Amino acid sequence: MGISLFILYKVILVVAVFAISLVIAMYSTYAERKVAAFMQDRLGPNRAGPFGILQPLADGVKMFMKEEIIPQVSNKFLFILGPSIAMFTSCITGAVIPWGTSLHIAGHDFTLQVTDINIGILYVMAITSIGVYGIMIGGWASNNKYSLLGALRASSQMISYEVAMGLAIIALVMTTGTLSLRDIAAQQTGWHWNLFYQPLGFIIFLICAFAETNRTPFDLPESDSELIGGYHTEYSSMKLGFYLFAEYINMFISSAIISTLYFGGYNMPFIGRLGLSHNLEAILGIVFLFAKIFFFIFFFMWVRWTVPRFRFDQLMNLGWKILIPLSIFNVAITGFIILMFHR
Amino acid sequence: MQALTTRSKVASNKKMTFVEKLYIPAILGGLRITLNHFFKKKVTIQYPEQKREFAPVFRGQHVLKRDENGAERCTACGLCAVACPAEAITMTAAERKPGEESLYREEKYASVYEINMLRCIFCGLCEEACPKEAIFLTDRIVDTEYVRQNLVFGKDKLVEPINNRIDVSVRETKETREFKTHPGYAHNKLYTKPSKA
Numbered sequence: 001m002g003i004s005l006f007i008l009y010k011v012i013l014v015v016a017v018f019a020i021s022l023v024i025a026m027y028s029t030y031a032e033r034k035v036a037a038f039m040q041d042r043l044g045p046n047r048a049g050p051f052g053i054l055q056p057l058a059d060g061v062k063m064f065m066k067e068e069i070i071p072q073v074s075n076k077f078l079f080i081l082g083p084s085i086a087m088f089t090s091c092i093t094g095a096v097i098p099w100g101t102s103l104h105i106a107g108h109d110f111t112l113q114v115t116d117i118n119i120g121i122l123y124v125m126a127i128t129s130i131g132v133y134g135i136m137i138g139g140w141a142s143n144n145k146y147s148l149l150g151a152l153r154a155s156s157q158m159i160s161y162e163v164a165m166g167l168a169i170i171a172l173v174m175t176t177g178t179l180s181l182r183d184i185a186a187q188q189t190g191w192h193w194n195l196f197y198q199p200l201g202f203i204i205f206l207i208c209a210f211a212e213t214n215r216t217p218f219d220l221p222e223s224d225s226e227l228i229g230g231y232h233t234e235y236s237s238m239k240l241g242f243y244l245f246a247e248y249i250n251m252f253i254s255s256a257i258i259s260t261l262y263f264g265g266y267n268m269p270f271i272g273r274l275g276l277s278h279n280l281e282a283i284l285g286i287v288f289l290f291a292k293i294f295f296f297i298f299f300f301m302w303v304r305w306t307v308p309r310f311r312f313d314q315l316m317n318l319g320w321k322i323l324i325p326l327s328i329f330n331v332a333i334t335g336f337i338i339l340m341f342h343r
Numbered sequence: 344m345q346a347l348t349t350r351s352k353v354a355s356n357k358k359m360t361f362v363e364k365l366y367i368p369a370i371l372g373g374l375r376i377t378l379n380h381f382f383k384k385k386v387t388i389q390y391p392e393q394k395r396e397f398a399p400v401f402r403g404q405h406v407l408k409r410d411e412n413g414a415e416r417c418t419a420c421g422l423c424a425v426a427c428p429a430e431a432i433t434m435t436a437a438e439r440k441p442g443e444e445s446l447y448r449e450e451k452y453a454s455v456y457e458i459n460m461l462r463c464i465f466c467g468l469c470e471e472a473c474p475k476e477a478i479f480l481t482d483r484i485v486d487t488e489y490v491r492q493n494l495v496f497g498k499d500k501l502v503e504p505i506n507n508r509i510d511v512s513v514r515e516t517k518e519t520r521e522f523k524t525h526p527g528y529a530h531n532k533l534y535t536k537p538s539k540a
Contacts, residue, residue, distance in 0.1 A: 039377045043387040306373045 001108050013114050017094045025248035026056040028297055032248075035301040063241035071234050075141040082138025083235065083242035089131040090249040096120040097256045098182045100266045100286040103279050112266075112282065113182055120181035121169055124257060125162070128212055132158040134246065135214075135221060139231030150230025153312065154221035157211055160319035161218075165208035167327035168201040171334040172261060181257075185265030193264040200330045202262045204323055209254045211319070214247060216304040220312055255296035256289070263292050399513045402465045402480040405458055406509045407502040410448050415502060416477035419453035423469035423478055431462035432469060448475075456501060460485045460494040470514065474523065479511040 001009075030045065030053065037044030045052035070079055100112035117123055132155055139151020175197050176184050188194060195202050211218040222230040229235075232243045259265060266285035276284070310318070362368060388395050397403075408416050419436035437454035439447045446452075467480050488494050503509045522528065 035381070038381045038385070041380055041383055041386050043385050043389070046389075302374060302377060303370075306377045307370060 005108070009110055010114065013110075013112070014095075017099070017114055018091060021091060021094050021249050021252055022245075024252045024293075024297075025245055026060070028248040028251060029059065029244070030056045031297065032301050032304075035298065036305050039302075039305045060241070063238050066237040068237035068239070069234075071143065073143045074234065075143070078137050078141035079234075080239070082134050082136075082141055082231075083239045083246070084134070085137065086131060086134025086246040087242045087249075089127050089134060090246040090253065093124055093127045093250075093253045094256070096123050096181050097253070097260055098185045098265060099289060101186075101278075101282045103282055105279075111182075112286065116180060116182045119179045121173070121179050121184075121261075124181075125166060125169070128250075129158070129162060131246075131250070134243075135231045138235070138243070139221075142231070142234035144234050146227045146229070146233045147231050150221045150227050150233070154214065154231060157214075157218060157220060157315060157319075160316060161208045161211035161323070164204055164319060164323035164327045165212065167324065167331055168198075168204040168208065169261075171201045171327070171331045172198050172205075174331070174334050174338060181260055181265075185260050185267065188264040188267050190267070191264075191269050193262065193267075195262045198262065198330075198334070200326065201334075202258075204327045204330065205262070206258065207318075207323060209258060210300070210303065211315075213250045213254050213300070215251065215300055217307040217310050218315060219304075219309060220315060251297060251300050252293065255293045255300065258296050259289060259292035265289055397482045401482050402467045404460070404481055404483040404485045405463075405469070405496075405501055406479050406481050406511065407456065407498065408477055408479060408511065409503055409505065409508075412445065413505045414444070414446055414448040415452055416448050416475045417453050417456065418449045418451045418475055418477075419456070420451075420474065422472040422474065426468040426472035427463075428466060428468060429462045429464045431459045431464075433457050453498070456498050458496050458501060460496055461491060471522075476515065476520075476523075479509075479514050481509055481511060482513075483509075 033055070034044040034052075045055040048054040048058045070076055095114040096117060098111075098113040098116070102112060103110045135154040136151045139147040139149075139154070142148070172184075172194060173179060175194065176187055178184060178187075184194070210216075214221050220230075221227075222232070227233070232240055235243060266282075266289040268285060268288040271281055271284060271288075410416055419434050421434065421436075424430075424432040424434060433455070434453045434457070435455040436451055439450050439452055465480060469478050470480055485494070
């Protein structure tokens with residue numbers, strides 16, 4: 001593959017991943033409202049276009065048209081930097097996710113992953129950790145006590161749950177023997193999903209994913225009913241939109257990561273027996289991965305409209321006193337089983 | 344003590360069992376409930392297209408009735424304006440000219456008749472006060488507006504169109520007519536002719 005072709009293919013892939021993340025995040029807002037409405041026996045937005053499918057566009061236009069207010073007492077540079085970081089970090093996480101195997105076109109092999117760095121999981125953990133700075137900086141720069149409280153809660157929550165998440169991933173890495181997301185996905189052919197090898201790890205990871213994306217029952221940084229809007233109380237217009245949008249992109253990315261790590265990624269059971277061509281198999285793999293992702297996005301919403309918000313001390317108790325010991329136990333038991341049965 | 348409902352549960356401060364402490368069965372139960380609701384029939388009534396059926400006593404936008412020949416019943420006596428607790432009704436009286444008999448039922452009529460729908464509290468006292476069966480409250484909802492001034496309804500909006508009569512039979516019942524005409528009521532006695540003695 002020539003260098004210019006390589007660059008072209010990577011650029012197309014990057015743009016595609018970026019566009020898909022944005023579109024899915026956009027329609028997640030619509031889906032969220034629909035799911036919320038349906039679970040409350042309502043209909044949800046259904047006026048803009050058929051079934052209200054133009055609602056996200058209308059919301060976007062509204063966000064752009066709103067007056068942009070930067071408080072006098074705020075730190076203007078940081079006030080703008082906050083949502084930018086939140087948006088930026090949530091957009092670049094998709095780079096290491098393997099969206100499919102590869103496509104053979106004109107004798108070239110095009111891998112459906114922007115970059116296969118051999119420490120893919122660490123990259124994801126690192127970027128999500130930076131993501132908390134977006135919230136922290138935004139909340140602090142607003143110079144508002146609600147924002148500050150929201151930001152403090154966000155940072156303490158994310159730091160607490162990252163530990164348990166990291167430990168759950170350590171147990172996963174012990175069974176897979178690699179940090180590359182591509183290899184992890186490739187290992188889970190057929191029904192060899194990591195879910196069956198790491199059920200406890202999966203539950204811990206899932207709970208932490210909820211906490212990391214600030215979704216209910218862990219939406220304390222926002223907690224509309226007690227902190228107005230939490231860290232984004234002072235934000236308006238598209239900067240608010242960036243924060244809200246970043247949350248939905250995070251939700252999409254975490255669904256993709258959960259699917260890749262524990263649910264076989266693009267692997268589809270029995271697809272090898274159908275005798276399809278390589279390209280068709282790859283495309284079906286993408287479809288299957290997205291089916292899993294959409295299920296998890298739905299699951300995020302489903303939980304949001306079922307489980308009430310934790311109190312802050314309950315959140316900390318769950319994180320430090322239950323999830324971390326549990327994940328350490330999980331690491332120990334994984335190590336024990338590997339030692340006993342897989343020498 | 345007698346339970347108020349059949350669904351009441353006795354709360355206690357007992358220690359939770361291990362399974363209860365896991366919370367996962369409880370969360371799954373909650374998820375099941377919300378999923379059931381997800382597929383349930385929705386209760387929403389989509390307003391402009393679908394309308395909920397109103398009770399017969401519903402009091403909505405007013406109508407100024409015409410008689411069987413299409414002449415306006417209102418004689419601008421002003422009793423409705425006097426009765427109105429919100430002072431929403433104003434009118435100007437005018438004398439009927441020769442040749443206008445098909446337009447107005449009696450010699451006097453309202454050249455201007457306005458109801459401010461923002462002031463109106465839809466109590467229906469105007470309807471009760473009217474001795475000419477001219478004003479009625481209907482089951483129509485007053486449309487929303489962007490400009491306040493447009494909610495001061497004039498005769499163009501209040502008088503019923505000749506070709507498109509508005510049915511008020513629900514409100515113009517035998518009882519209401521009796522209420523207005525029966526000499527036994529004190530409010531009707533006031534307007535009976537004084538006796539010759």
